[in-house]
Amino acid sequence: MAVNNLMISERIFRAYDIRGIYGLDLDANVAKLIGRAIATYVGGEGKTFIVGRDVRLSSKPLGDALIEGMVSGGLDVEDIGTVTTPLLYFATMHYNKDGGVMVSASHNPPEWNGFKILLRKGFVCMGMGMEELRDIAIKEAFRSAKMGVVKVNPKVISEYEDYISERVNIGKAIKVIADPGGGSCTVLMPRAFEKAGLNAHVIYGKPDGSFSRHPPEPDERTLSELRMLVLKEHADFGVGFDGDGDRAVFIDDKGRVVPSNAVLAMLSRHFLRKHRGAVVVYEVSCSMMVEETIRAYGGRPVLSRVGHTYIYEKMISENAILGGETSGHFYFRDIHCFDDAVYASLKVAEAISEENVRLSEIVDSLPKYPQIPVKNYDCPDEKKFRVVEDLAKDFESYGYKTITLDGVKVILEDGWFLIRPSNTQPLIRLTVEAKNEENLRKIESYAEKILLEKIRDLK
Numbered sequence: 075m076a077v078n079n080l081m082i083s084e085r086i087f088r089a090y091d092i093r094g095i096y097g098l099d100l101d102a103n104v105a106k107l108i109g110r111a112i113a114t115y116v117g118g119e120g121k122t123f124i125v126g127r128d129v130r131l132s133s134k135p136l137g138d139a140l141i142e143g144m145v146s147g148g149l150d151v152e153d154i155g156t157v158t159t160p161l162l163y164f165a166t167m168h169y170n171k172d173g174g175v176m177v178s179a180s181h182n183p184p185e186w187n188g189f190k191i192l193l194r195k196g197f198v199c200m201g202m203g204m205e206e207l208r209d210i211a212i213k214e215a216f217r218s219a220k221m222g223v224v225k226v227n228p229k230v231i232s233e234y235e236d237y238i239s240e241r242v243n244i245g246k247a248i249k250v251i252a253d254p255g256g257g258s259c260t261v262l263m264p265r266a267f268e269k270a271g272l273n274a275h276v277i278y279g280k281p282d283g284s285f286s287r288h289p290p291e292p293d294e295r296t297l298s299e300l301r302m303l304v305l306k307e308h309a310d311f312g313v314g315f316d317g318d319g320d321r322a323v324f325i326d327d328k329g330r331v332v333p334s335n336a337v338l339a340m341l342s343r344h345f346l347r348k349h350r351g352a353v354v355v356y357e358v359s360c361s362m363m364v365e366e367t368i369r370a371y372g373g374r375p376v377l378s379r380v381g382h383t384y385i386y387e388k389m390i391s392e393n394a395i396l397g398g399e400t401s402g403h404f405y406f407r408d409i410h411c412f413d414d415a416v417y418a419s420l421k422v423a424e425a426i427s428e429e430n431v432r433l434s435e436i437v438d439s440l441p442k443y444p445q446i447p448v449k450n451y452d453c454p455d456e457k458k459f460r461v462v463e464d465l466a467k468d469f470e471s472y473g474y475k476t477i478t479l480d481g482v483k484v485i486l487e488d489g490w491f492l493i494r495p496s497n498t499q500p501l502i503r504l505t506v507e508a509k510n511e512e513n514l515r516k517i518e519s520y521a522e523k524i525l526l527e528k529i530r531d532l533k
């Protein structure tokens with residue numbers, strides 16, 4: 075039966091990547107057009123790209139069609155097969171390629187897929203090439219070119235495993251339970267752990283393109299089995315990975331989920347002990363405990379906007395040793411400044427081994443400040459940015475210390491609050507942290523009242 079090709083639609087081109095539902099927004103035809111558009115955008119002939127894909131069932135057909143489009147536009151392509159997103163980024167930079175494309179929808183449900191595009195100058199995103207790429211693809215304004223060639227290169231995986239495992243030093247027996255959830259980490263994490271000398275027990279370690287055991291996102295819902303196993307097996311820690319291997323969530327030896335703020339603080343301590351004065355990048359929603367820890371260990375904290383592209387760029391421009399986000403992305407200079415969940419796990423193991431303490435002891439030794447769970451407030455898209463800009467001016471005029479790098483963050487004596495418009499939904503988000511519960515409630519009700527009034531009053 076003949077299947078009609080899908081039309082390429084504008085909505086799949088998003089702020090930081092291309093994403094859509096397979097069969098509805100994305101098919102082989104669309105992938106081919108995108109491949110051809112990438113080739114036209116970067117100037118085609120003489121350039122070499124690496125293409126990798128995650129375990130999703132649609133990733134192989136989409137990846138093959140993408141490569142076909144890229145090659146017809148004159149690019150040479152190295153197909154490295156099923157890998158993690160961090161490996162694709164690493165290989166692109168490590169082997170000095172002109173760019174890399176990862177076929178993945180990260181932690182989205184299995185019916186989704188998409189493309190993340192990395193060039194030597196940075197990621198293709200809105201304001202950095204995505205609009206041009208979109209227009210070329212939609213108008214099919216392709217340059218004609220001499221066909222490029224495709225080479226399959228599966229060697230990259232073992233070279234990456236060697237590279238990362240050689241950069242960690244785990245001096246004592248550490249037992250870890252790892253849950254890649256059938257995602258991309260299954261193809262390299264068990265071997266990388268073994269090469270680094272880590273004793274790992276892996277669950278859901280077979281590639282599972284439909285994520286039949288649990289959603290490809292490590293969170294409270296999906297980590298319960300891992301938490302139980304860590305306790306039952308008396309493991310030193312547990313780690314859950316997202317579908318494409320760029321996010322990790324850790325479980326301590328007491329079976330507790332370790333907040334990403336604590337992981338970032340712990341890694342900061344670990345890196346700064348050896349690299350005094352180094353820069354650590356953190357983002358506006360991180361706990362004040364992170365900044366305090368970086369300073370306490372002689373590091374220089376550098377603040378960034380939330381988001382992968384921003385943190386990566388800050389890592390490069392500041393020559394930072396480490397970076398992190400509350401979402402569980404951790405970035406390392408060792409691996410060309412990219413975020414990598416497998417490398418982050420190895421560094422957590424290294425820190426425990428070097429300090430010769432339990433992970434729970436490290437976590438409990440860090441200051442803990444109460445935060446509210448992020449609250450969302452409805453606000454129409456055409457209004458949300460103005461509301462936040464207006465509030466920023468108001469808070470400044472009241473004499474508050476504000477940071478407007480990303481939304482508006484108001485720093486108070488005993489805490490802070492952050493008001494940010496959502497990039498993708500008609501929402502404004504509020505985050506609050508304070509030195510104690512009493513102040514937390516006070517700051518929360520103050521910020522909420524002012525925000526709701528502004529949403530109501532601003533025409």
Ligand SMILES: [Zn+2]
Nearest residue numbers: 180316318320
């Ligand atoms: Zn991801």
